[in-house]
Amino acid sequence: MYTITLEVNQICNLRCDYCYLGEKTNQKMTEDIAHKSLQIAFLNVEKHKDKRLWVDFVGGEALISFVFLQKLVEYIEKEAEKRTITVFYSITTNGTIMNNNILEWLINKKVHLKLSIDGTIETHDRNRKTKFGIGSYRNIIKNINYFREYEERTKQYIQVAHVVTQNNYWEAFNSVKHLVEDLHFSVVDSSIDVTHRWTVEQLDKLGQEWENILCYYIKKKENGRAFLWAPVLDLKKYGEESEKFGFCGVGVIQIYVKTDGGIYGCAANLESSGCLGDVERGFSVRKIKEYRELAPQSPVCLKCSIHSKCQSCKCIMNNLSYSNQINVCNPDMCYFEKKKLSLWNKYDEIIK
Structure with missing residues (x-):
């Protein structure tokens, strides 16, 4: 799809x-x-x-x-x-x-x-x-x-x-x-x-x-x-x-197009850092390749105990919106990610 x-x-x-x-x-x-x-x-x-x-x-x-x-x-x-x-x-x-x-x-x-x-x-x-x-x-x-x-x-x-x-x-x-x-x-x-x-x-x-x-x-x-x-x-x-868990697929399986024809990964970041191109000139293949290669490679995230399960760190557009970098995450979302994972560990047998 x-x-x-x-x-x-x-x-x-x-x-x-x-x-x-x-x-x-x-x-x-x-x-x-x-x-x-x-x-x-x-x-x-x-x-x-x-x-x-x-x-x-x-x-x-x-x-x-x-x-x-x-x-x-x-x-x-x-x-x-x-x-x-x-x-x-x-x-x-x-x-x-x-x-x-x-x-x-x-x-x-x-x-x-x-x-x-x-x-x-x-x-x-x-x-x-x-x-x-x-x-x-x-x-x-x-x-x-x-x-x-x-x-x-x-x-x-x-x-x-x-x-x-x-x-x-x-x-x-x-x-x-x-x-x-x-x-x-x-x-x-x-x-x-x-x-x-x-x-x-x-x-x-x-x-x-x-x-x-x-x-x-x-x-x-x-x-x-x-x-x-x-x-x-x-x-x-x-x-x-x-x-x-890995690349979220922005530009590959989903795009967001603004009224002026600018192409973005998704609604999470409609600033210049989230722009992938426009309808006249097409995509920036370089950007999408960079996203795919670096998305799972955050140095800080790799040291985190929940990295293998974390969903927030893979949200490239949120990362760019917060830090203007692919692999620097919003610490608020990191904190809440641990809250969510604790809920899963507590109720997983019931909600599976």
Whole structure:
């Protein structure tokens, strides 16, 4: 499977405090840039045995560019048919823009839906506000029937993206419980905002929240009311053979294309250090070769007792974002990696 993420716009009706795009340019991706991006993806997919392509649409708020998305999917389907490529789609949305036309399109095109919502109204509205400074939770709830209909008709679950930040980390368990118990979502992906430095005390507390969520996940599963908490998939990787840990595949199996045509490894680093090239000139083969050769070779990491199992040290884009070097890791993530591994060692027999 080859994955391309297309940043179709840098326009949004929200002003979230932790947005990875920072100050948006209000720029829209042109058809020319989109088509050139996809041609790169098609060429790479044709080298893969399974000939499967995953196209992920993001913004800004991607659904602001709904007409553009419709045209783009028509183009993708025509090109994919010529090449006998199987295409899957996903889109990330803040959940505030929805109507019957959008719903029907999402269902007909079998677009996997990722919804950004951080928990209870108090937690969510703390960071995810409109441009007028008003929380956006109620805007999402107004559209909840659309999301229910989407799941009922597609028979696929919406993936909820829940971001843990320095002003809500002590509420992580309550946030996940709210999303599952009160809003009835079945897939929750909790991620940590790594753009700011964390203290040991904060990470210790977050580690306890992670354990509380894990115990809740286990209890729900044992009671026959299972949901998927995405970090469990990361924990399960600790049970895999260490040889499987290495180069993350940026540029080889996945790329992120910004509105201006810049090609990046992934959304973890959209600064110049994460740039692999652009749609006009293509990739920097030298950079990708360097990533592949140096990713597992951090001098500090090699001395670490959990190096063979560590997932954080292999995240090249996070390393570059933090230190501007491939093999110098964010120490906050190193610390939390040990917290996660301790959870695996404690609960591995239950969650395997």
